Amino acid sequence: MISEALVVSAVLFVIGTIGVLTRKNAIVLFMCVELMLNAVNLSFVALSKLHGNAGQVFVILVMTVAAAEAAIGLALVIAVFRHFGTVDLSSLRLLKG
Amino acid sequence: MIADSTTTVQQNALLAALIGLPALGAVANGALAVQTARTRTHAPDAPAPVGLASMLGVGSIAAAFIVAVLLFVQLTSGAGAVTAHFGDWLVFPTEAGRTPLIAWDFTFDRLSSVLALVITGVGTLIHVFSVGYMNDDPGFARYFAYLNLFVAFMLVLVLGASYPVLFIGWEGVGLCSYLLIGFWFGESANADAGRKAFVVNRIGDMGLIAAMCILFTQTGHLDFAGAHAGLSGMSTGLITAIGLALLLGCAGKSAQVPLYLWLPDAMAGPTPVSALIHAATMVTAGVYLVVRASPIFAASPTASLAVALIGAITALFAASIALRQWDIKKVLAYSTVSQLGYMFMGVGVGAYTAGVFHLVTHAFFKALLFLGAGAVIHAMHAAYHHAHEHGDAQDLRNMGGLRAAMPATGALMWIATLAIVGIPPLAGFFSKDEILVSVFARAMGSPLASASLMGLSGQVVLFVVLGFGTITALLTAIYMTRLALLAFEGPGRSSTSVQQGVHDAHGTLLWPLVALGILTVAGGWLNLPALIPIGPVGVLEHWLEPIVGETTRRLAPIAALPHEQELWITGGAVINAIFGIGIALWLWRRWAPVDAHHATPGTGFGGLLERAYDVDAAVQRGLVGPVLAFAKRVLWGTVDRGVDGALTGGGGGLARAAQWVSAQVQVGDASRYVWVVALGVLGTLAALAWRS
Amino acid sequence: MNAPNVSGMLMLILPEVVLSVGAMITLLLGVSGADAGRSHRAAMAALATAVVGVVLAIGMLTGAPLAPGTTFIANDGFRWTLTALLCAGTGAAVVLTEAYDRRAGVARAETPALLLLAATGMTLLTAARDLMVVFLGIELMSLATYVLVAMHRTSARAAEAAVKYFLLGAFSTAFLLYGIALVYGATGSMQLEGIGSAVASGAKLPGLLMAGVALMLVGLAFKVAAAPFHLWTPDVYDGAPTAVTGFMAASVKAAAFAIFLRITAEAFAPLLADWHPVLWVLAAATMVIGNVLALGQQQIKRVLAYSSIAHAGYLLVAVVSFSAEGATALVFYLVAYTLATMGAFAVLVALSDGTDRPLVRQDLAGLRERHPWLALAFAVCVLSMLGFPLAGGVGFFAKWQVLQAALQASVPQQTLAIVLVLSSVVSGGYYLGLIAPAFMQSPVPAARPIPAPPTGVRAIAIACAVVVLVLGVLPSSLTRLAQRSAPSAFAGGPTVATTIQP
DSSP states (O other): OHHHHHHHHHHHHHHHHHHHHHOOBHHHHHHHHHHHHHHHHHHHHHHHHHHOTHHHHHHHHHHHHHHHHHHHHHHHHHHHHHHHSOOBGGGOOSSOO | OHHHHHHHHHHHHHHHHHHHHHHHHHHHHHHHHHHHHHHHHHOTTOOOOHHHHHHHHHHHHHHHHHHHHHHHHHHHTTOOOEEEEEEEEEEEEETTEEEEEEEEEEEEOHHHHHHHHHHHHHHHHHHHHHHHHTTTOTTHHHHHHHHHHHHHHHHHHHHBSBHHHHHHHHHHHHHHHHHHHTTTTTSHHHHHHHHHHHHHHHHHHHHHHHHHHHHHHHHSOOBHHHHHHGGGGSOHHHHHHHHHHHHHHHHHHTTOTTGGGHHHHGGGSOHHHHHIIIIISGGGHHHHHHHHTHHHHHTOHHHHHHHHHHHHHHHHHHHHHHTTOOBHHHHHHHHHHHHHHHHHHHHHTTOHHHHHHHHHHHHHHHHHHHHHHHHHHHHHHHHHHHTTOOOOTTBGGGOOOHHHHOHHHHHHHHHHHHHHHTOTTSHHHHHHHHHHHHHHHHHTSSHHHHSEETTEEHHHHHHHHHHHHHHHHHHHHHHHHHHHHHHHSSOOOSOHHHHHHOOOOOGGGTHHHHHHHHHHHHGGGGGBOTTSOSSSBOHHHHHHHHHHHHHHHHTOOSSOOOHHHHHHHHHHHHHHHHHHHHHHHHHHTTOOOOOTTTOOOOOHHHHHHHTGGGHHHHHIIIIIHHHHHHIIIIIIIIIIHHHHHHHSTTTSHHHHHHHHHHHHHOOSOHHHHHHHHHHHHHHHHHHHHHHO | OOOOOHHHHHHHTHHHHHHHHHHHHHHHHTTSSOSTTHHHHHHHHHHHHHHHHHHHHHHHHHSSOOOOOOSSBOOSHHHHHHHHHHHHHHHHHHHHHHHHHHHHTOOOTHHHHHHHHHHHHHHHHHHBOBHHHHHHHHHHHHHHHHHHHTOOTTOHHHHHHHHHHHHHHHHHHHHHHHHHHHHHHHHSOSBHHHHHHHHHTOOSOHHHHHHHHHHHHHHHHHHTTOTTTTTHHHHHHHHSOHHHHHHIIIIIHHHHHHHHHHHHHHTSGGGHHHHHHHHHHHHHHHHHHHHHHHTTOOBHHHHHHHHHHHHHHHHHHHHHHOSHHHHHHHHHHHHHHHHHHHHHHHHHHHHOOSSOOOOBGGGGTTHHHHOHHHHHHHHHHHHHHHTOTTTTTHHHHHHHHHHHHHHHSSSOOHHHHHHHHHHHHHHHHHHHHHHHHHHHSOOOOOSSOOOOOOHHHHHHHHHHHHHHHHHHHOTHHHHHHHHHTSOGGGTTOSSGGGGOOO
């Protein structure tokens, strides 16, 4: 049961990673990162069946942090949209070289 | 324990004050100089802050002198050397653990106490003199900043308890010397003289650095005690190598052949600077170092013989040049080189006390001579200015008969002249006599006489040294009497209006001379020989016994010199000196007045002496010229421009390549950066998977 | 579980409590009282909080012998020395950001509050001994910094920098978190100590463990900007407000290295032979890439960004040395590096004209004539980064310590030492390229007049330079402090290091 959960978690994590690598829309990218975080959460929950409840506590912590992260991330994306009129990452190229 | 720690605190505080006071003076005067420069951007004619600068400048040195006296009194009361530790600087791993390569350790022992008293004492007098001498110079505060900084570094040099700390002081005084030689940098000749001193000294520094490297690799220590203790396990050849490397360093700082070239040019600086740095203190640092490193030289008779021989050659060589110089400061400069050679003779034959003794008396009478010359130059300068004439205020040919106008300066200068010539009972007589007696005694039979130098037997070398020393004494008597005669006696050779404009020094220009005059007369009592017991005998010798007693004995004569032989030497030296004075009187007393402007350059051997054996021209042609050409064509042309271009942004190849690479990688697109991160993750995962 | 009582627990995280309460007070001050001077009062409150943090940390260092910490929170010299350093850096950043924001006309109370929140996360990182605390500290620090980068809302460059930093940072955090999960799965512990002992006694799931270690190393390497995870650094440092860039370059990096060292020392020590080659390559690559790419830059902040990457490389050498000497060198280096960075950025803040126009070398031209003391301070700080003896003060000894640590490691790291020295030589090219215009070119008239730098900014620049110089003459006091601050894991000597393959 645990190993199946871990495999699902790994698959989810990889899907998230691939999403980050292939997409250019900042919001989609951010959603993929959230997917990665939640994949890890799944691992934590599964592992805490093996090692006790520390993993579950960590999941709560991660969810809290992810919420804060989402608030900041979306605010930043709005700020970018205001300046550039787009949320396409590949068109943010003022800083380079 | 409590008493111990309070003593430590007190020792630290006193030593910190001794070095820190001049340093603080330098900082304060430096700030004052910056402030003055700032004011001058608005008001170009703003006066220099003379009052405040001289108070800070003289005050800090005088206070340091008082601290030195306090420490000295502590030392005479029987307490051991005062030491202080101000933390570690470089820590270096050795087999024995982490030893500090450079610890800020200072010690006020019997040897450094003598030097510290001379530096701060004579230094105070010269600072006072400078107040009058530099009075109307716009760079007054800058001058005192440099001079104070010099004293601080000189104290670091003599108080440092290890070779690296000594070296820091050594470089520091070199820097100050460079700054002060080029003090009037508006004239390019002065700035060039400063650069020359700098470059020549770097050659010597290589020697000192090499010596430190050998010492460290062989003994693992660079503090004096540790390094010298480690000598016992070393081969004589290696010790000789260290000694010769040290000799190179000392020859650079103390202007010995062949590195003496910079000192005559160093006279471009203000005269009090010549008195303090280029006569009384800094140039004797080489002598100090030989004495401080006496365990090294005592363990290597060959290196000692080399020191003595270099000293003898320098003494004779410089004295002969001094015979035909016209610039009053040049005569004194070559005389200084020659007297430094004398000191090297003394410390070279292992008569360390004699060397230090001559160092001290020389500091007195040569400072007096330079300050007297400064007073003369100052008066001549003022007189020319007053008479609206142009003339060289330093040229002996423009002087003559000055004693009438400057009786006090004249009398003091004559005393100093007789002292350096070696007329009893003035200071110079005793110290020079002791050196000659020491050389003779060791030539008659000693570890030195049985050693050899480059195939020559030690005895031969020592007799050559003795001979050179004797001839030098004769020449010294001639050229110094000549200087005094040309400046103060005979008819005046400048125009009447100039002659009438010359006035004797007074105030801060005079009383330092008087103080030095007293020291010049009384200095001999520091170390009276047993032969002439007109006071306590051998005070300095007893004082330095714990430092150099053992090393002196290692090179000492096998048998003590019989009294009658010693008497012969002493008597001979006095007769020698009187004979020299006689020759000078005969040659120069009725010297035909020739104006400097109309003088023709000397011809024949005399001309060669006047041009200082043409060494400068030869060095210029043979060494400086080719090096400059090489530097210009090869270094600047290819290497420098290439490296410069490559390193600084924009033009060069590496920079362009770097720009190209970052333009390719750093495209600004974050959706590409994530790929690099992902690749990095895969790489790291692969590396660890492969490991496990 | 002998859980300490609540007050004992609070005492143990006193600086964090102080900093976060200070952040709240700062925020409150930003919305209360007269409109004028709100942001200034808030900044003063934040500065006072940071000073209290420094005093607390120094008090812990100099006071009674430290009680043993818990398995969550360390209570050792390493923590308190770095806490003092980070709080001091935060205080300096408060002053610099206020001056910079004021000049740009966007001074707000949120900036000092966010700095304090970041400082809370950073100090937590110096103490963390549990992966939950580690995660909390890293996120607290990072989230606050993301916002700080974007604080200038009128600047497109700042917005772009913030969103890049945020997305890449979140991406790397995901790896770190997954790494934590895998290590937890393999060892059954969240605590560094527990992980260490579990690993030492032989992990049950070596594959899981190795993958976890690798992912955690990646996450940490991203935070310290080690190549190849450094790509965000030049862009973000470039776009962020200059004062914030200084804060990131100095303090954020220092905090990241603090946790890097503690995790490797306390949890991963038995696996040294496995991760050592990875960090070795990262260190060498970081030094070379940072120093070489800096040569091609024209903008000062980008030069300093690459320079900070290079310094991360030097610091990684200290981590790789993996000994008490290495830890000592790391602490020593962080102090020297923070001083030099803060001093240099203070000068840049003094020179900025309030727009987000990037500073180029030309902006430094004639600095000697315009602000002689600032020019001198800038030169000292930059020479210190270069590691120039005497004139560069303590920077020389910092490199010296790292070199010694590398050469004295149980398996001497000659190659890394050589790379360090050679790449430092290369760095002379761009560091001197920064100093040269300040001293050798005459000033060019600015497009917009630059007001006189505020006293606080000048004071920070000059104070940093003076301390750099003084420590350059008397480094032994700092050495002693750094020696006392090596994590206790190294106290027993490098017993674990014998497993390294040459």
